[in-house]
Amino acid sequence: MPDTSKSAARPHRSAVPDSDRDPAHVGDVPDSGTGGQLPDIEERQLKRLIDGVIDFAIYMLDTEGYVRSWNTGGERIKGYAGDEVIGTHFSRFYTPDDIASDAPARSLRIAREEGRFAAEGWRVRKDGTVFHASVVIDPIWQEDVLVGYAKVTRDITDRLEHQERLEQSRDALLQSHKLEAVGKLTLGLAHDFNNLLNIIINSLELVDHYTMQPKAKKHLQGAMRAAERGALLTRQLLTFGTGRVLVSERHSVATVIHDAMDTLRRACHDSVTLHARFDDDLPGIDVDREQLEAALLNLVSNSRDAMPSGGHIAITATLRDCALPHVADAPPGRFICIQVSDNGEGIPVEYQARVFEPFYTTKEVGKGSGLGLSQVFGFARQSGGFAELKSASGEGTTVSVCLPVPRDSE
Ligand SMILES: Nc1ncnc2c1ncn2[C@@H]1O[C@H](COP(=O)(O)OP(=O)(O)OP(=O)(O)O)[C@@H](O)[C@H]1O
Ligand SMILES: [Mg+2]
Known part of the structure; x- marks a missing residue:
């Protein structure tokens, strides 16, 4: 049994006067632990200070984890007003998985036994949404008796x-x-x-x-x-x-894809369906038509091979405002992103970084040379755009070829 005596615990300046679960006021703070009450004026100032903190939820728990006080930061971060939350158990802020694994009680035990509990994890707001929290729990001792916990929670979702x-x-x-x-x-x-x-x-x-x-x-x-x-x-x-050298000319992506559909359908076996859908009024782009057709054929062939017992391939073309992902501090630009998606076997995460490399193939000898995606990658880059991959094992694959929209075509 871990040592729970005073020496194992980090003493805390503050202490909760009693451990009953009567609702406390928003911003209630414990006394200074000097044996007496804080002078009124000091106590009021401290209350005001804690309540004025809006970036941190700062509140007190009793020895069993029931909320004793609440501040404006708690209301802002978690969405509960003081009277909704004071007197209730703090496990309500945890995810169902964390509750099932007894995480709330464990964090209090660690704080009690080791003098402090600090961790990051997902917490649930009143409206059911989750946020990433940085949490610190300190036990509060009064003359060797545990009287509660001080808890500070910060929303670090943005940082994450x-x-x-x-x-x-x-x-x-x-x-x-x-x-x-x-x-x-x-x-x-x-x-x-x-x-x-x-x-x-x-x-x-x-x-x-x-x-x-x-x-x-x-x-x-x-x-x-x-x-x-x-x-x-x-x-x-x-x-x-x-x-x-690319031979770029102004083309409508919708027309190029539309004209290539027969060839692309011929490349698929009967059990694979293929559909194309475009945003209306896509601007023209300067592109090497032959290379774009080759890229489409490479992508559709890959999707076909990933669905030996049939499935669906969707080709879409949409406008996207973003920056070139491979150029540090690239300014935002406008791209037409052509996506080829399938519901095939997908690519395991550990292989995803390799698939654009030339000669990387998982196909047997004679079935693939591992150059299809390198062509897609090289063509997208050389056209001033980029190619990206989204895939999960068993859940299909989407490869996007994003090509820049010339300024005079926007
Ligand atoms: N849509 C996809 N679904 C599942 N795996 C894919 C998909 N696209 C590519 N891959 C994986 O990436 C590898 C590399 O693809 P790439 O097109 O470069 O070469 P290949 O298809 O093997 O050969 P080639 O295209 O030269 O005939 C494939 O062997 C396959 O493992
Ligand atoms: Mg291929």
Whole structure:
């Protein structure tokens, strides 16, 4: 049994005069623990001070966790007025899960046994919404007898969200640097391979021209198909390494997607349905139509492969005002975001950072080369936009390709 004696506990300056559960007034404060009452004027000032604090809920609990006092901060953060909450148990601020795991009683026990309890966690407001709280509980002793607890709660939801946003942009930046480095390496290799493959294809065409033997011609065609597949792969790599010059012209995204629908439907098997939906009056953008079509085909093919026993693919195009996620302090801009969503197997979180890397594939040899998403990534970046992925195992995948809207088209 942990030591609950005075030496184990951090003495507190304040003390609750008695431990009955009569409702106290808003801003009630305990006496100073000097044995007597605080001088009236001092007590009133302290009450006013605590009640005037609006960023912290500061209140007293009795030894069993019933609320004894309340301040304006408590009302602002948790939504309860003093008379609604005083006399009730403080576990009402906890989530059902925390209540089930006995968290309120545990926090009082730790405060009592260790002299202080400090933690962060989710708490529930009067209207049922939750907020992220920083909580400190101090036990209050009077002549070695526990008389209650002082509790200070702060709403740190904003700080948490800010931290999450910061971490997300740091991850996006790291991922972006890594892909840029891989892109440079890939670019050099792809250039050389492209030249070599062009020589091979030209030579095969010449040999084909000079030979009349049907058997040799058959082998030549096989070699030509393999070389052309290799050339296609290097073109994908050149796009990823941003080594391919884009041919951008003003296009309506809705028209490009609409015209590509037949090809995209042909790429899917019968058990997969495909629909497209756009915002009305989307502005035109400057884009390489061929590359946009290739990106759509890559994304739809991926969704198809993720739904071997059928499912649904939705293509949408919407306007979004945001900043480039991979550029620190980028100014906000306007983008058209084309999203391809499926309800397939999804991508486990641990693999999500890798899927845009060239040659990353989970498909068996011959079924995938791992270049589809690198093309999507390279094309989006080279067009002045970005690509992003949202996926959860078993819950489907959404890949967005966001392309900038030119100022004169907004
Ligand atoms: N919609 C999706 N659902 C589930 N997994 C996906 C999806 N899109 C991509 N992936 C995963 O990301 C990997 C990389 O995709 P990517 O398109 O780059 O290559 P690939 O499809 O394997 O090959 P390629 O596109 O070159 O034929 C895939 O192998 C797959 O594991
Ligand atoms: Mg693919």
